[in-house]
Amino acid sequence: MSVQDKKLKHKEDFRIKILSAAKKLFVEEGIEATSIRKIAKEVGISPTTIYLYYKDKQDIVYALHLEGCSLLRTQMQALMHVDHPFERLKAIGKAYLSFAVNESGYYELLFVMKEPMQFLADRGEGSVWEEGDRVFEMLIATIKDCQQEGFFVGMDTQTLSLQAWSTVHGIASLFLSGHLEKLNNLLFSEASKAEFLERTFQLYVSMLETIK
Amino acid sequence: MSVQDKKLKHKEDFRIKILSAAKKLFVEEGIEATSIRKIAKEVGISPTTIYLYYKDKQDIVYALHLEGCSLLRTQMQALMHVDHPFERLKAIGKAYLSFAVNESGYYELLFVMKEPMQFLADRGEGSVWEEGDRVFEMLIATIKDCQQEGFFVGMDTQTLSLQAWSTVHGIASLFLSGHLEKLNNLLFSEASKAEFLERTFQLYVSMLETIK
DNA sequence: TTAAAAATATTAACAGTGTTAATTATCTTT
DNA sequence: AAAGATAATTAACACTGTTAATATTTTTAA
Structure with a gap:
């Protein structure tokens, strides 16, 4: 696997990680109560990191x-x-x-x-x-x-x-x-x-x- | 008009003032964009004053x-x-x-x-x-x-x-x-x-x- | 292997939000 | 006019989404 592919995979993995964290929160606490910061905490990353994977x-x-x-x-x-x-x-x-x-x-x-x-x-x-x-x-x-x-x-x-x-x-x-x-x-x-x-x-x- | 009546009238007047300011904003800018602070500014009062008239x-x-x-x-x-x-x-x-x-x-x-x-x-x-x-x-x-x-x-x-x-x-x-x-x-x-x-x-x- | 470059992640900060506590101003009553 | 009640304000808290500047890690090139 080339380096570029690894990067892409990493990017895709993270997108999925963030998304499933978002889904978990929004199922548990509702869509209104799901904030970027809470998603970040759930994934274990900084809030701004999310913006590297989602606009x-x-x-x-x-x-x-x-x-x-x-x-x-x-x-x-x-x-x-x-x-x-x-x-x-x-x-x-x-x-x-x-x-x-x-x-x-x-x-x-x-x-x-x-x-x-x-x-x-x-x-x-x-x-x-x-x-x-x-x-x-x-x-x-x-x-x-x-x-x-x-x-x-x-x-x-x-x-x-x-x-x-x-x-x-x-x-x-x-x-x-x-x-x-x-x-x-x-x-x-x-x-x-x-x-x-x-x-x-x-x-x-x-x-x-x-x-x- | 007694003092108590005056108070009630004042209270009711203010409720209406706040409400029509809220309505104006929410017609012009949408319901999502209408904040307590904007309503207060529209009426010409402090944001917290609103809480004296609405819960x-x-x-x-x-x-x-x-x-x-x-x-x-x-x-x-x-x-x-x-x-x-x-x-x-x-x-x-x-x-x-x-x-x-x-x-x-x-x-x-x-x-x-x-x-x-x-x-x-x-x-x-x-x-x-x-x-x-x-x-x-x-x-x-x-x-x-x-x-x-x-x-x-x-x-x-x-x-x-x-x-x-x-x-x-x-x-x-x-x-x-x-x-x-x-x-x-x-x-x-x-x-x-x-x-x-x-x-x-x-x-x-x-x-x-x-x-x- | 090491230095430069690039990608990735983080902290700090901005401009907002709803709301409460503490403080000041105003009005009513004695 | 002084005391008490009412009304309004400022300051502050705990959030929100998002951006800029900084730090860290990883990749590339010498």
């Missing part, structure tokens, strides 16, 4: 967001084998909601926080959220398959996909932000907390089945 | 959120006279989306940020988001009216209401967070930006019409 904090946040993206994509990819497209669509929706609940930190990073999108915007006007695109692509493909099987005939695929995403994102984000909990009209007990996502999702599914 | 920053954020709530409620209230309940439902949905676009700062304060809900949670476990409740109540009432007119027969009113809210919130929040913009699959031009909200909303409306 700034947004860069770290973006890198973390990429990890979340690939995790979600992996989970959804496992469902792409489901034969019947409408069943697959339902499975994807459920998986998305599960991801929101079980990986709430990642979910906020991917779909709620502005930072990752701002990072892309800073990178240039025409920059694209490729990792998000890949995930969304699976939804589009599934809905296209549905249409070929006679579902949603004559409807615009893109609008349909965006609407499906909006629906699950809407309920997931209201849930995670704590808004549902504080709404008296929904006076739900601890037990039925997660059930609320399920019920709303099921209603949407039944609406999709009706319009067929 | 902490979260308290100010919550007060600001209340103003946003009443603004949204006012706008929606103006639609409650629409006779046909389904037409009213559509009008409410449009008004909600308009609020999200035209009062994006308030929208984030009301439905995206965790702080106001955290403020309630800190106030006690059984605390309720009354102002939000009042807005949501209008949606529930409208959907109930729809059901009495033969729409959505046999469906759960609460779930239906929550699902309607989720749908519009989903598209609004994805739009405001910048996620839609960076999605290549949606490659939308500047002109069609707002159109995306409209299209997705219309699709939902047509779905509601279909299930009738």
Whole structure:
């Protein structure tokens, strides 16, 4: 291994070290409470050393967001084998909601926080959220398959996909932000907390089945 | 006017002064960039003086959120006279989306940020988001009216209401967070930006019409 | 092997943040 | 006018992200 390769490896190793420290902290204490200084302490280096491996904090946040993206994509990819497209669509929706609940930190990073999108915007006007695109692509493909099987005939695929995403994102984000909990009209007990996502999702599914 | 009344008035005047300074800053520079120190400078007082009138920053954020709530409620209230309940439902949905676009700062304060809900949670476990409740109540009432007119027969009113809210919130929040913009699959031009909200909303409306 | 050069890491520092304690100024009451 | 209560301020703490200057280590060249 040449010296140059060693350097690159060292650089990559450190990037990973920093990132996993960041992830550990942000899982344990939340994304807001995760500072550069705490990450540095976790890795055992000086705070400024981090800037040799990441441009700034947004860069770290973006890198973390990429990890979340690939995790979600992996989970959804496992469902792409489901034969019947409408069943697959339902499975994807459920998986998305599960991801929101079980990986709430990642979910906020991917779909709620502005930072990752701002990072892309800073990178240039025409920059694209490729990792998000890949995930969304699976939804589009599934809905296209549905249409070929006679579902949603004559409807615009893109609008349909965006609407499906909006629906699950809407309920997931209201849930995670704590808004549902504080709404008296929904006076739900601890037990039925997660059930609320399920019920709303099921209603949407039944609406999709009706319009067929 | 007694001395005690004068004191109360002075206190209330100052609370309003601080709040409108906060609102001005957060409209001009965004909510993130609005600090206690900047608010104080805007009012022309010392930063610590603010703590004589508001418990902490979260308290100010919550007060600001209340103003946003009443603004949204006012706008929606103006639609409650629409006779046909389904037409009213559509009008409410449009008004909600308009609020999200035209009062994006308030929208984030009301439905995206965790702080106001955290403020309630800190106030006690059984605390309720009354102002939000009042807005949501209008949606529930409208959907109930729809059901009495033969729409959505046999469906759960609460779930239906929550699902309607989720749908519009989903598209609004994805739009405001910048996620839609960076999605290549949606490659939308500047002109069609707002159109995306409209299209997705219309699709939902047509779905509601279909299930009738 | 040693001296120069380059890469890497650290400390010090800046300009901010929210917030509290101690101190000063102002107003109210006796 | 003096005493007491209220209001407002300054000073300070413990943080934040980030940059410049300095020190250390590693690599290259003589």
